[in-house]
Amino acid sequence: DGGITQSPKYLFRKEGQNVTLSCEQNLNHDAMYWYRQDPGQGLRLIYYSQIVNDFQKGDIAEGYSVSREKKESFPLTVTSAQKNPTAFYLCASNMRIHAGNTGELFFGEGSRLTVL
Amino acid sequence: KQEVTQIPAALSVPEGENLVLNCSFTDSAIYNLQWFRQDPGKGLTSLLLIQSSQREQTSGRLNASLDKSSGRSTLYIAASQPGDSATYLCAVLAGNTPLVFGKGTRLSVIA
Numbered sequence: 181d182g183g184i185t186q187s188p189k190y191l192f193r194k195e196g197q198n199v200t201l202s203c204e205q206n207l208n209h210d211a212m213y214w215y216r217q218d219p220g221q222g223l224r225l226i227y228y229s230q231i232v233n234d235f236q237k238g239d240i241a242e243g244y245s246v247s248r249e250k251k252e253s254f255p256l257t258v259t260s261a262q263k264n265p266t267a268f269y270l271c272a273s274n275m276r277i278h279a280g281n282t283g284e285l286f287f288g289e290g291s292r293l294t295v296l
Numbered sequence: 297k298q299e300v301t302q303i304p305a306a307l308s309v310p311e312g313e314n315l316v317l318n319c320s321f322t323d324s325a326i327y328n329l330q331w332f333r334q335d336p337g338k339g340l341t342s343l344l345l346i347q348s349s350q351r352e353q354t355s356g357r358l359n360a361s362l363d364k365s366s367g368r369s370t371l372y373i374a375a376s377q378p379g380d381s382a383t384y385l386c387a388v389l390a391g392n393t394p395l396v397f398g399k400g401t402r403l404s405v406i407a
Contacts (some may be wrong), residue, residue, distance in 0.1 A: 186339075211392070213394060221399070222385075222397055222398070222399035222400065223385075223397045225394050228394050230392060238394065268337075270339055270340070272340075276392050277327055277389075277391060277392055282328060282345055282347060283327060283328060283389050283392075284328075284330065284342060284345050285330060285342065285387070285389075285395055286342060287332075287339040287340040287341070287342075288339050289338060289339045290337070290338065290339045292337070
């Protein structure tokens, strides 16, 4: 089945440690996105990538880093510079818009990061 | 800058009621509008996508309409059930840029 796989689902980290969240898609989508969701708040865009080897900062990129070495993979690293990293992280993907593509966005199941 | 607003933020209804969730956006130059459902602790599930040339889309008990000129979309849920309890988000796509999301409406359907 096609879809987006995020791992791990739950992650605990000590302050000062970097952690990497995995996002893999087998939908052959061009674009991939990372969002952060805090309780009672909306989605906030961290980073996005529309093609391999290229990515752009979203609204809250400070303290995060990404790479896009393969079309199907877009890992997110939460660095020790992120002041309040405890949150729910969501990965999404879609096709770039051109003839025949709707640009429909699909999400993974999320990764919950807790900093102890 | 595109802004998407969803009103109300929360809604509680008795089972069996028909209900309408609202979504408004400030820039009518959109490519499509998507409605999502999110259950607690889960990712978002795409419910309906309406392209800018369309007026509505239907899936089962769900019907979404789009009035691009007025910057509005509604999600109609017929004969609501407790299993419909979730947060519903709308988002607009303007081009090859990230979707812009509303903050969602948290729906509770009481048995």
